Amino acid sequence: MPPNRRRLPFDLALLGFTSYIGFMSHPDLRENFPNSLWAAMGRGALLRCPRCRKGRLFQGYLKPVQNCQNCHKKWDTVRADLAPAWASMTLSAHVIVVVYHFFFFDTSIANWIATSSLIGIAALISLLSLPSFKGLFMALVWWNRMEAQQG
Ligand SMILES: [Zn+2]
Structure with missing residues:
Protein backbone atom coordinates (compact mmCIF):
# COMPACT_ATOMS: atom_id res chain seq x y z
CA MET A 1 0.00 0.00 0.00
CA PRO A 2 1.50 3.38 -0.95
CA PRO A 3 2.12 5.75 1.95
CA ASN A 4 -0.42 8.29 0.65
CA ARG A 5 -3.27 5.77 0.90
CA ARG A 6 -2.46 5.06 4.53
CA ARG A 7 -2.53 8.78 5.41
CA LEU A 8 -5.92 9.41 3.81
CA PRO A 9 -8.16 8.70 6.85
CA PHE A 10 -5.89 10.86 8.98
CA ASP A 11 -5.95 13.69 6.45
CA LEU A 12 -9.75 13.54 6.20
CA ALA A 13 -10.09 13.63 9.98
CA LEU A 14 -7.71 16.60 10.16
CA LEU A 15 -9.60 18.39 7.37
CA GLY A 16 -12.92 17.84 9.14
CA PHE A 17 -11.52 19.01 12.47
CA THR A 18 -9.91 22.18 11.09
CA SER A 19 -13.03 23.14 9.09
CA TYR A 20 -15.17 22.58 12.19
CA ILE A 21 -12.85 24.80 14.26
CA GLY A 22 -12.86 27.43 11.49
CA PHE A 23 -16.66 27.32 11.36
CA MET A 24 -17.11 27.56 15.14
CA SER A 25 -14.53 30.32 15.56
CA HIS A 26 -16.34 32.65 13.14
CA PRO A 27 -18.89 34.46 15.35
CA ASP A 28 -21.31 35.32 12.56
CA LEU A 29 -21.49 31.76 11.30
CA ARG A 30 -21.88 30.28 14.74
CA GLU A 31 -24.64 32.65 15.84
CA ASN A 32 -26.45 33.48 12.62
CA PHE A 33 -26.35 30.20 10.69
ZN1 LIG B 1 -23.16 36.24 4.45
Whole structure:
Protein backbone atom coordinates (compact mmCIF):
# COMPACT_ATOMS: atom_id res chain seq x y z
CA MET A 1 0.00 0.00 0.00
CA PRO A 2 1.50 3.38 -0.95
CA PRO A 3 2.12 5.75 1.95
CA ASN A 4 -0.42 8.29 0.65
CA ARG A 5 -3.27 5.77 0.90
CA ARG A 6 -2.46 5.06 4.53
CA ARG A 7 -2.53 8.78 5.41
CA LEU A 8 -5.92 9.41 3.81
CA PRO A 9 -8.16 8.70 6.85
CA PHE A 10 -5.89 10.86 8.98
CA ASP A 11 -5.95 13.69 6.45
CA LEU A 12 -9.75 13.54 6.20
CA ALA A 13 -10.09 13.63 9.98
CA LEU A 14 -7.71 16.60 10.16
CA LEU A 15 -9.60 18.39 7.37
CA GLY A 16 -12.92 17.84 9.14
CA PHE A 17 -11.52 19.01 12.47
CA THR A 18 -9.91 22.18 11.09
CA SER A 19 -13.03 23.14 9.09
CA TYR A 20 -15.17 22.58 12.19
CA ILE A 21 -12.85 24.80 14.26
CA GLY A 22 -12.86 27.43 11.49
CA PHE A 23 -16.66 27.32 11.36
CA MET A 24 -17.11 27.56 15.14
CA SER A 25 -14.53 30.32 15.56
CA HIS A 26 -16.34 32.65 13.14
CA PRO A 27 -18.89 34.46 15.35
CA ASP A 28 -21.31 35.32 12.56
CA LEU A 29 -21.49 31.76 11.30
CA ARG A 30 -21.88 30.28 14.74
CA GLU A 31 -24.64 32.65 15.84
CA ASN A 32 -26.45 33.48 12.62
CA PHE A 33 -26.35 30.20 10.69
CA PRO A 34 -29.95 29.35 9.71
CA ASN A 35 -31.66 26.64 11.74
CA SER A 36 -33.63 25.26 8.84
CA LEU A 37 -34.17 25.41 5.11
CA TRP A 38 -37.20 27.67 5.72
CA ALA A 39 -35.10 30.17 7.66
CA ALA A 40 -32.51 30.23 4.86
CA MET A 41 -35.21 30.67 2.19
CA GLY A 42 -36.80 33.48 4.20
CA ARG A 43 -33.48 35.31 4.36
CA GLY A 44 -33.03 34.86 0.62
CA ALA A 45 -36.55 36.17 -0.02
CA LEU A 46 -35.64 39.29 2.00
CA LEU A 47 -32.62 39.71 -0.32
CA ARG A 48 -30.15 38.96 2.51
CA CYS A 49 -27.33 36.43 2.60
CA PRO A 50 -28.99 33.10 3.57
CA ARG A 51 -25.92 32.03 5.56
CA CYS A 52 -25.29 35.08 7.80
CA ARG A 53 -28.44 37.24 7.26
CA LYS A 54 -26.33 40.44 7.37
CA GLY A 55 -24.77 40.85 3.93
CA ARG A 56 -26.67 41.75 0.79
CA LEU A 57 -27.41 38.95 -1.68
CA PHE A 58 -27.67 41.03 -4.88
CA GLN A 59 -25.53 43.86 -6.21
CA GLY A 60 -28.08 44.87 -8.82
CA TYR A 61 -31.66 43.92 -9.62
CA LEU A 62 -30.92 40.22 -10.11
CA LYS A 63 -27.09 39.95 -10.16
CA PRO A 64 -25.77 38.11 -7.10
CA VAL A 65 -22.80 39.51 -5.22
CA GLN A 66 -19.51 37.70 -5.84
CA ASN A 67 -18.88 37.24 -2.11
CA CYS A 68 -20.98 38.17 0.90
CA GLN A 69 -19.62 41.37 2.47
CA ASN A 70 -20.07 39.93 5.95
CA CYS A 71 -19.30 36.17 5.88
CA HIS A 72 -17.47 36.03 2.48
CA LYS A 73 -19.62 33.19 1.19
CA LYS A 74 -19.25 32.92 -2.59
CA TRP A 75 -22.68 33.54 -4.15
CA ASP A 76 -21.99 33.90 -7.88
CA THR A 77 -21.74 30.12 -8.30
CA VAL A 78 -25.17 29.55 -6.74
CA ARG A 79 -27.61 29.55 -9.63
CA ALA A 80 -31.39 29.50 -9.44
CA ASP A 81 -31.83 29.24 -13.25
CA LEU A 82 -35.50 29.36 -14.32
CA ALA A 83 -37.14 28.62 -10.97
CA PRO A 84 -37.65 32.34 -10.01
CA ALA A 85 -39.23 33.10 -13.40
CA TRP A 86 -41.56 30.11 -13.03
CA ALA A 87 -42.58 31.16 -9.52
CA SER A 88 -43.21 34.83 -10.37
CA MET A 89 -45.22 33.90 -13.48
CA THR A 90 -47.29 31.45 -11.43
CA LEU A 91 -47.98 34.13 -8.83
CA SER A 92 -48.88 36.86 -11.35
CA ALA A 93 -51.07 34.45 -13.35
CA HIS A 94 -53.09 33.54 -10.28
CA VAL A 95 -53.61 37.21 -9.44
CA ILE A 96 -54.60 38.34 -12.95
CA VAL A 97 -57.06 35.45 -13.33
CA VAL A 98 -58.98 36.89 -10.39
CA VAL A 99 -58.82 40.43 -11.82
CA TYR A 100 -59.84 39.11 -15.25
CA HIS A 101 -63.12 37.81 -13.85
CA PHE A 102 -64.04 41.29 -12.63
CA PHE A 103 -63.42 42.65 -16.13
CA PHE A 104 -65.25 39.72 -17.75
CA PHE A 105 -68.53 40.38 -15.95
CA ASP A 106 -68.35 44.18 -16.17
CA THR A 107 -69.02 44.87 -19.87
CA SER A 108 -68.86 48.65 -19.50
CA ILE A 109 -65.02 48.52 -19.42
CA ALA A 110 -63.42 48.77 -22.86
CA ASN A 111 -61.43 45.76 -24.02
CA TRP A 112 -58.24 47.71 -24.56
CA ILE A 113 -58.39 49.10 -21.01
CA ALA A 114 -59.04 45.64 -19.54
CA THR A 115 -56.25 44.01 -21.54
CA SER A 116 -53.66 46.70 -20.87
CA SER A 117 -54.55 46.68 -17.16
CA LEU A 118 -54.05 42.92 -16.97
CA ILE A 119 -50.70 43.19 -18.77
CA GLY A 120 -49.60 46.01 -16.47
CA ILE A 121 -50.63 44.15 -13.32
CA ALA A 122 -48.86 40.97 -14.49
CA ALA A 123 -45.66 42.87 -15.34
CA LEU A 124 -45.68 44.75 -12.04
CA ILE A 125 -46.18 41.62 -9.92
CA SER A 126 -43.49 39.73 -11.87
CA LEU A 127 -40.93 42.54 -11.58
CA LEU A 128 -41.58 43.06 -7.87
CA SER A 129 -41.52 39.38 -6.90
CA LEU A 130 -38.65 38.16 -9.11
CA PRO A 131 -35.70 39.21 -6.84
CA SER A 132 -37.35 37.68 -3.77
CA PHE A 133 -38.04 34.42 -5.58
CA LYS A 134 -34.46 34.36 -6.86
CA GLY A 135 -33.10 34.83 -3.33
CA LEU A 136 -35.46 32.13 -2.09
CA PHE A 137 -34.34 29.60 -4.69
CA MET A 138 -30.64 30.52 -4.29
CA ALA A 139 -31.03 29.68 -0.59
CA LEU A 140 -32.66 26.38 -1.54
CA VAL A 141 -29.81 25.54 -3.92
CA TRP A 142 -27.18 26.50 -1.34
CA TRP A 143 -28.85 24.56 1.49
CA ASN A 144 -28.98 21.38 -0.65
CA ARG A 145 -25.37 21.87 -1.86
CA MET A 146 -26.33 22.03 -5.55
CA GLU A 147 -23.96 24.90 -6.40
CA ALA A 148 -22.32 25.01 -9.83
CA GLN A 149 -18.72 23.83 -10.02
CA GLN A 150 -16.17 26.43 -11.00
CA GLY A 151 -14.17 26.25 -14.19
ZN1 LIG B 1 -23.16 36.24 4.45
